[in-house]
Amino acid sequence: MLKSLKRASVGAVSAIALTTAAVAGPYDEYEGQTLIVNFPAHPHFDAVMKILPEFTKQTGIEVEVDQLPYLKMRERQTLELAQDEGEYDLIAYVVFSKADYVYADQLENLAKYFMNPKLADPSYDADDLIDGYVYNIGFAGGNKGYLEGKTGSLFGIPYGSETSILGYRTDIFEKHGLEVPETYEEMLEIACKIPELEPGMGGLSSRAASGHHASHAFLLHLAPLGGRVFDDQWNPIVNNEAGVQAANALKTIVDCGPEGAASFGFGEALGSFLNGDTAMFLDTTVVAGQINDPSKSQVVGKVGWAMHPMGVRRGSQTGGFGIGIPANAENKEAAFLLMQWLTSKEGDKLVAMAGGNPSRFSTHADAEVNEKFPHMATFGEALQHADPDWRPIIPVWGKINADLGTTLSKVLTEDLDIQEALDGVAERTQAVMEEAGYYTWQ
Template sequence: MGISRRTALKASLGSAVAAFAAPVVARAADSGWAALKGQTIVVNWPAHPHYEAAKKLLPDFTAATGIKVELDEMQYLRMKDAQVLQMSKPQGDYDVVVYVIMWKTEYVQRQFLTELEPLFADERLAMKDYDRAGIIKAYYEGLGLVGGPRGYLPGPGAKLYGIPYGAECSVLAYRKDIFARHDLTPPRTYDEMLAAARVIKDKEGGMGGLAQRAQAGHQVTAGWLNHLSPYGGQVIDDRFAPQVAAAPALRATEVYKTFIDTGPAGGAAFDFGQCMNAFLQGQAAMYCDTISIFGPARDPARSKVTDTVGYLVHPKAVRHSGELGGFGMAIPRNSGRRDAAFAFIQWMTAAAQDVRVTAQGGQPTRWATLDHPDVKKIYPVDVYRQCLEISNPDWRPIINEWTEISEKVLGLRLSEIATGKAQIGPAMETAASEIKAVLTRAGYYKT
């Protein structure tokens, strides 16, 4: 895989320096880590705005603990294949893996991950004053717990396998100047968002209304799901019966297609990066996706609209309901450096580092971070709190078969709809049948 533990941070860190001074913690507070000095861990994480900010903290982690870090950084949808390959070995090369929320249940079912509760109970390893209770509860439960109701929600049977890092919920970003020019209401409902998209497409030459994900596969499913939950829809119900051809899902699909048709040029093939970039470069007047927009929207090197962006909670359709997702950090069961990996996860997600990474454009994991003055200067804290309040941990089913359903069933049928190759009703009926076939094969229906 091209990773050498001897090359350490040479290529990936360069001369990265923290953007502002902060105390280095953990050296004295966690005496059990002294035995870990000199070890090198390999961390697989995504090329993503949050992790670009986090990268700047790594030299301080090594200075504080003596543990060296090598990064295997890649586009986030490529990580799963690499992680499964390594975690399937008797001993893999990865000591820390960053997983996307939709992989967590499968990884635990396949016995790939280390349960974290026993490590937190080990006084040699547990970081003093770590304060797990300070982590935003929705993120802690949604990204870290596996085994509860439906296999992935908090409740009886749920155990901790990861810590949220780069967790996210959805938010609406919009161009205040464009809305003012056309006397448009900043959208708090889907009706207002749809009306604005039509006006902007009609009256702003070369600009679309809403930028969203639509590339075939995972991306189109993620874009569609952003609208499904607000319209009261589900992919499957509590008995695992497909609901993608039910009335709420069909309405959400109609809305999704309208946003494609009134969106920026080429939007029917956008991935996440293209969706964000279309808004940052002035090709779309709205963006309704993850909070990872916050950092790049402020960065003049990435954004042409730094002074004109407003934020609102994810608009209401039949109900207020937004995405809850993002990334979590875990330790593969076959890591040979488990203790050093656990030290890394704790240090990176501790309170001091959470403030630092957020102030540099990352995504906060802790409630207290939102009250820090350095964060309040740059972060739309009040809107973010509202977005967290309506976030829905069950906005898509995180079952073992979700990757197949998301990429090969919905990812195909929704792409056909987005590109005009199929009608909504027949395509979603086909998707429902295909989902039922997947779940039948997997044994979800007892006779």
């Protein structure tokens, strides 16, 4: 009797314990922990700052943010990630840091977190994340080493990512009866027609300054015009017909652009569109917020959006930031919970409503988001064509990118012959790749 009673009470106790365990939320174990995260000073992450209190309210996990200018952020991370014990639990990284961090074994592979039933939220719906962004920013070890594929795995989740989009002045287009360009030919033709139709106004503002800016602008045209930097054997093909066409497109745009366009960085290019000095803008989606902000823009309500025009194919850029967990982080599991919450459907919508760049298709299609930001639907459509391979993400890219950018700047300012310039880039790139060991198997 006594024995059975004892057994019963043990049973009852364990039943109670089980129920408590079942009721315990996924965040309970981590309540009261403080995460230290490193984010860049960037419009998207300014929006993130507004939604973090909601995360703390829901989970009890505190978040301390170290927000740095993005070039400083990379320097700081390089130092932090090389320590035995790092300060950061979660970092936002620029897409081209992926190659360096993953290669140096400094980012956590996310498989073990998504496999852990206590951590992974079954309603997360990873398929809703934008493919191009995930492949470009999150994956490594797959195709070409830096993309998705059968040998690849996930090291980060896109957050604050962006693609390219064409902004155009609806008033100018209407006044002259111009059609919104669908193809590269149409776009270049309109770009050069604008200065004739509207004296003093440039056609399209583009970055073109020496280095990263010129290279970025060129690559923006290279993918839709059918080009690539390398072929499948890592031979540079930047100097083929598509490459020359892309450089020609850049030169045409700069020649028909606003005064001084050849020395424009991103800030100046955007500035001239915001001031109403140009009729079109082809660059990142991240500017949408500023274009609608009357304190920064003189063209509020006069800008329409269209997809990045098509060359022989559609291909808009993919870039911006992703978030990942450093291998030397102290609170990895709580950091994963934050990462999952931020990129969940709920978090993604919250950040979009606060003015950030969403990472999910569903957020782009969301009625409430579209009511507040009418351009979101076009952006979502553009994202279907986001090209994760518009530029290679390999450790030696920094050097090749700089050479490409300075050489193109010479084309734009010193009238260097395009074919000759790109042949030079290809030759030097070959040497850099050779030294880095890319031809070991040839």
